[in-house]
Amino acid sequence: MTxxxxxxxxxxxxREITYSEAIREAIGQAMEADERVFMLGExxxxxxxxxxVSGDLYHRFGAERIRDTPISELGIVGAAVGAALAGxxxxxxxxxxxxxxxxxxxxxxxxxxxxxxxxGAATVPMVLRAPLGSGTGAAAQHSQSLEAWFAxxxxxxxxxxxxxxxxxxxxxxxxxxPNPVIVLEHKLLYRTSGPVPEEAVRVPLGKTNVVRRxxxxxxxxxxxxxxxxxxxxxxxxxxxxxxxxIDPRTLSPLDDAPxxxxxxxxxxxxxxxxxxxxGGFTAEIAARITESPTIYRLLAPVKRLSGLNAPIPYAPQLxxxxxxxxxxxxxxxxxxxxxx
Amino acid sequence: xxxxxxxxxxxxxxxxHTMWSIRRFEEAVDDLFAxxxxxxxxxxxxxxxxxATGVCMALRPDDAITxxxxxxxHCIGKGADLTRMMAELLAKETGYCRGRGGSMHIADVATxxxxxxxIVAGGIPIATGAALAYRMRGEDxxxxxxxxxxxxxxxxxxxxxxxxAIWKLPVVFVCENNKYGMSFSTEKSMAVENIADRAAxxxxxxxxxxxxxxxxxxxxxxxxxxxxxxxxGPTLVENLTYRWKGHSKSDKNLYRTKxxxxxxxxxxxxxxxxxxxxxxxxxxxxxxQGIRTQAMEEMRxxxxxxxxxxxxxxxxxxxxxxxxx
Ligand SMILES: Cc1ncc(C[n+]2csc(CCOP(=O)(O)OP(=O)(O)O)c2C)c(N)n1
Numbered sequence: 001m002t003x004x005x006x007x008x009x010x011x012x013x014x015r016e017i018t019y020s021e022a023i024r025e026a027i028g029q030a031m032e033a034d035e036r037v038f039m040l041g042e043x044x045x046x047x048x049x050x051x052x053v054s055g056d057l058y059h060r061f062g063a064e065r066i067r068d069t070p071i072s073e074l075g076i077v078g079a080a081v082g083a084a085l086a087g088x089x090x091x092x093x094x095x096x097x098x099x100x101x102x103x104x105x106x107x108x109x110x111x112x113x114x115x116x117x118x119x120g121a122a123t124v125p126m127v128l129r130a131p132l133g134s135g136t137g138a139a140a141q142h143s144q145s146l147e148a149w150f151a152x153x154x155x156x157x158x159x160x161x162x163x164x165x166x167x168x169x170x171x172x173x174x175x176x177x178p179n180p181v182i183v184l185e186h187k188l189l190y191r192t193s194g195p196v197p198e199e200a201v202r203v204p205l206g207k208t209n210v211v212r213r214x215x216x217x218x219x220x221x222x223x224x225x226x227x228x229x230x231x232x233x234x235x236x237x238x239x240x241x242x243x244x245x246i247d248p249r250t251l252s253p254l255d256d257a258p259x260x261x262x263x264x265x266x267x268x269x270x271x272x273x274x275x276x277x278x279g280g281f282t283a284e285i286a287a288r289i290t291e292s293p294t295i296y297r298l299l300a301p302v303k304r305l306s307g308l309n310a311p312i313p314y315a316p317q318l319x320x321x322x323x324x325x326x327x328x329x330x331x332x333x334x335x336x337x338x339x340x
Numbered sequence: 341x342x343x344x345x346x347x348x349x350x351x352x353x354x355x356x357h358t359m360w361s362i363r364r365f366e367e368a369v370d371d372l373f374a375x376x377x378x379x380x381x382x383x384x385x386x387x388x389x390x391x392a393t394g395v396c397m398a399l400r401p402d403d404a405i406t407x408x409x410x411x412x413x414h415c416i417g418k419g420a421d422l423t424r425m426m427a428e429l430l431a432k433e434t435g436y437c438r439g440r441g442g443s444m445h446i447a448d449v450a451t452x453x454x455x456x457x458x459i460v461a462g463g464i465p466i467a468t469g470a471a472l473a474y475r476m477r478g479e480d481x482x483x484x485x486x487x488x489x490x491x492x493x494x495x496x497x498x499x500x501x502x503x504x505a506i507w508k509l510p511v512v513f514v515c516e517n518n519k520y521g522m523s524f525s526t527e528k529s530m531a532v533e534n535i536a537d538r539a540a541x542x543x544x545x546x547x548x549x550x551x552x553x554x555x556x557x558x559x560x561x562x563x564x565x566x567x568x569x570x571x572x573g574p575t576l577v578e579n580l581t582y583r584w585k586g587h588s589k590s591d592k593n594l595y596r597t598k599x600x601x602x603x604x605x606x607x608x609x610x611x612x613x614x615x616x617x618x619x620x621x622x623x624x625x626x627x628x629q630g631i632r633t634q635a636m637e638e639m640r641x642x643x644x645x646x647x648x649x650x651x652x653x654x655x656x657x658x659x660x661x662x663x664x665x
Contacts, residue, residue, distance in 0.1 A: 137380025
């Protein structure tokens with residue numbers, strides 16, 4: 001039903017659009033190609049979405065397919081689960097990923113389990129998109145990074161695009177996927193731009209991206225921490241430290257081979273995430289490294305740099321201090337270099 | 341203060357002063373935000389002052405409230421200090437939440453505000469629980485639970501109201517129906533006409549009130565509070581009102597017309613109350629001017645004092661994560 005099924009690497013036409021335009025473009029192309037695809041969520045119609053992501057889609061596709069809903073997250077996600085079971089391809093927008101809490105039963109107990117519980121007799125091809133992360137002064141109930149929760153649940157696929165091209169390509173793959181896919185977008189990335197192919201080019205789910213290859217240290221980062229790590233890599237290069245930056249992109253299922261391979265080569269690893277460290281996703285990557293023969297290649301202990309084990313505060317100076325910044329990544333990397 | 345706004349000059353003065361304080365506070369916030377001196381996002385309740393004021397006046401000082409993302413008015417209505425509120429929004433150590441909460445989490449527990457809430461409908465079950473606590477301890481305190489029309493579409497609303505109804509808890513559920521949950525109108529979001537109609541599903545009284553009339557809000561709340569205190573259970577009070585400003589700072593107002601907004605601005609609850617006061621002779625033009633000036637000066641002082649307070653300090657960020665054992 002989908003028209004362009006390309007899975008090749010994005011063709012770089014030089015065209016740059018924002019992360020949020022890339023998402024909108026993916027949704028528009030998927031809706032044009034497949035009548036089963038529709039969107040539902042709060043204020044996605046004439047308002048254009050809380051973060052402006054749905055934009056003009058309402059004017060292009062109408063109120064039936066860009067379906068505004070009451071403030072009822074559990075109902076919205078449940079309706080998407082049902083519609084998906086009954087053969088549609090719903091894309092749910094939750095205004096802030098914090099509000100997936102309201103819908104947790106439908107996500108965790110229903111969407112994630114149905115295919116398995118029914119012995120494979122049914123599928124739930126739904127996509128749930130939600131912005132995560134801090135940096136906007138929205139405080140504790142609007143700034144969380146809950147990716148580890150979702151990655152912990154069997155039956156959910158979880159992606160965290162860190163660039164405009166990935167935002168488009170991963171979303172298109174998520175829409176094609178017969179499973180429930182949680183797409184966690186970072187609020188601070190919505191207005192950032194990058195080259196994005198005009199065609200409906202898929203970025204496959206479950207394929208880790210080696211964004212930059214270096215010889216001294218491997219940094220693994222997700223979401224907005226990818227661009228911060230790249231910025232840190234530039235500074236570190238001036239200090240004579242050559243780092244790799246690796247973005248798993250899909251947290252579940254996790255493609256760990258490129259990470260293990262790179263860490264095996266550099267012998268040093270720094271795992272960066274915005275979420276609090278305790279029980280966080282980087283702990284999973286650390287465990288994979290220590291469970292594999294890569295451990296014998298390590299020249300230094302595995303290090304994690306995470307958000308504080310605290311809710312995100314309101315005040316800008318407190319908020320900044322709560323999550324890793326570029327300088328923190330540089331400091332940690334230099335410490336690892338010194339200690340090895 | 342439990343007198344009706346129109347009962348005595350003192351009560352009238354209190355009501356008008358509260359409404360002006362809310363208006364001036366939010367205008368100051370709007371201005372600071374526009375000038376880039378305030379961080380985050382803001383949800384202003386300009387136009388809805390009669391609801392916060394009328395409800396809080398019907399409560400005793402030891403009664404509690406739960407509040408919403410649009411909670412400045414509720415906080416002021418319950419008696420919070422403007423300087424500490426402003427300090428919170430200006431990210432100061434002296435703010436009510438030491439810079440950790442900001443606008444959406446503003447609260448003054450000492451005056452009975454159990455918390456604003458960034459989660460739509462998040463405070464409704466909490467209000468029910470607080471009322472349960474008062475009941476279990478044999479205290480005759482009441483909880484007024486503020487929420488918007490949009491919140492009544494959340495499961496939390498229905499579950500919490502049902503619990504309060506079956507347990508006959510001392511809660512007054514106060515819906516501030518300003519016609520929109522962000523951009524979605526009540527006409528589109530519900531198949532019933534009034535929020536108050538939903539009370540029938542839980543076997544409790546539901547009343548729809550002119551929410552821009554501070555006296556009407558007071559009367560309806562007072563009746564509900566008396567009922568709650570007498571052990572007869574909760575009431576759903578729906579205050580019909582309107583927010584003049586956008587939902588938050590990112591609102592382009594595409595979902596409502598300029599005409600609609602100006603029609604409601606003409607129904608300004610503060611000017612209307614001033615008019616009623618003059619008609620009744622309870623306050624003179626001079627009294628009213630005095631209250632206006634006082635509210636303005638107090639607000640200026642609050643901004644000045646808050647501004648000169650020390651900034652919230654990142655070095656003790658982990659302090660409040662857990663309460664000390
Ligand atoms: C659970 C949840 N869903 C969505 C939001 C985003 N949001 C914040 S306020 C709001 C509208 C609330 O409308 P209403 O309850 O009528 O209150 P009002 O804003 O009109 O005062 C929305 C959708 C949220 N904060 N929490």
